[in-house]
Amino acid sequence: AQTVTQSQPEMSVQEAETVTLSCTYDTSESDYYLFWYKQPPSRQMILVIRQEAYKQQNATENRFSVNFQKAAKSFSLKISDSQLGDAAMYFCASATPNTNAGKSTFGDGTTLTVKP
Amino acid sequence: DTEVTQTPKHLVMGMTNKKSLKCEQHMGHRAMYWYKQKAKKPPELMFVYSYEKLSINESVPSRFSPECPNSSLLNLHLHALQPEDSALYLCASSQAMDRGGNEQFFGPGTRLTVL
Numbered sequence: 001a002q003t004v005t006q007s008q009p010e011m012s013v014q015e016a017e018t019v020t021l022s023c024t025y026d027t028s029e030s031d032y033y034l035f036w037y038k039q040p041p042s043r044q045m046i047l048v049i050r051q052e053a054y055k056q057q058n059a060t061e062n063r064f065s066v067n068f069q070k071a072a073k074s075f076s077l078k079i080s081d082s083q084l085g086d087a088a089m090y091f092c093a094s095a096t097p098n099t100n101a102g103k104s105t106f107g108d109g110t111t112l113t114v115k116p
Numbered sequence: 117d118t119e120v121t122q123t124p125k126h127l128v129m130g131m132t133n134k135k136s137l138k139c140e141q142h143m144g145h146r147a148m149y150w151y152k153q154k155a156k157k158p159p160e161l162m163f164v165y166s167y168e169k170l171s172i173n174e175s176v177p178s179r180f181s182p183e184c185p186n187s188s189l190l191n192l193h194l195h196a197l198q199p200e201d202s203a204l205y206l207c208a209s210s211q212a213m214d215r216g217g218n219e220q221f222f223g224p225g226t227r228l229t230v231l
Contacts, residue, residue: 037222043224044222044223044224044225045159045206046222047219047220047221091159102149102164102166102171103161103172104161104220106158106159108158109156109158111156
């Protein structure tokens with residue numbers, strides 16, 4: 001079984017600053033994928049960034065990057081130059097292509113507030 | 117078109133009513149999902165359709181009945197719901213279910229209130 005833990009229910013950051021959201025996971029699978037999804041208030045959830053477990057290089061998408069520590073089973077999200085539009089609930093998720101295919105396991109989420 | 121649409125946006129129904137939620141995507145995705153989400157909580161998987169066939173049912177009560185008429189449409193039929201079923205119902209789609217690593221595209225959801 002997979003588990004995903006987000007230990008920070010709420011975080012805040014000043015506009016233009018950098019913030020890191022934490023995520024740890026546990027899986028017995030060797031092949032898996034990790035995701036960060038963003039859900040703004042009253043708007044639809046979108047993918048922020050995706051990481052394949054077999055890739056050592058950390059994924060990056062513009063101002064968003066991850067710190068993937070496979071041995072420690074850690075997958076944190078760094079948001080640089082935070083903008084007001086980054087305010088949202090962020091979910092860390094994992095998925096495996098073989099067992100439990102089709103199921104993503106979500107963490108409980110972190111609500112990010114961006115202060116102007 | 118990278119959009120998943122859901123109708124209606126809001127739905128209020130009594131416990132004896134029958135209603136349906138609709139989801140549509142035109143991205144050629146062959147996996148479609150229904151999730152239930154309570155406020156400030158992660159989405160909970162309810163059903164997964166893969167190539168128009170029900171692949172996963174997460175022990176959802178029979179008062180929720182999914183249907184996949186074709187590869188672009190997904191319905192959720194509701195009957196005799198309980199007040200605790202009030203939630204945001206999200207639809208999502210992805211290229212395929214079997215590889216697990218595919219991004220899910222989410223719709224905006226239907227806000228359901230059961231009186």
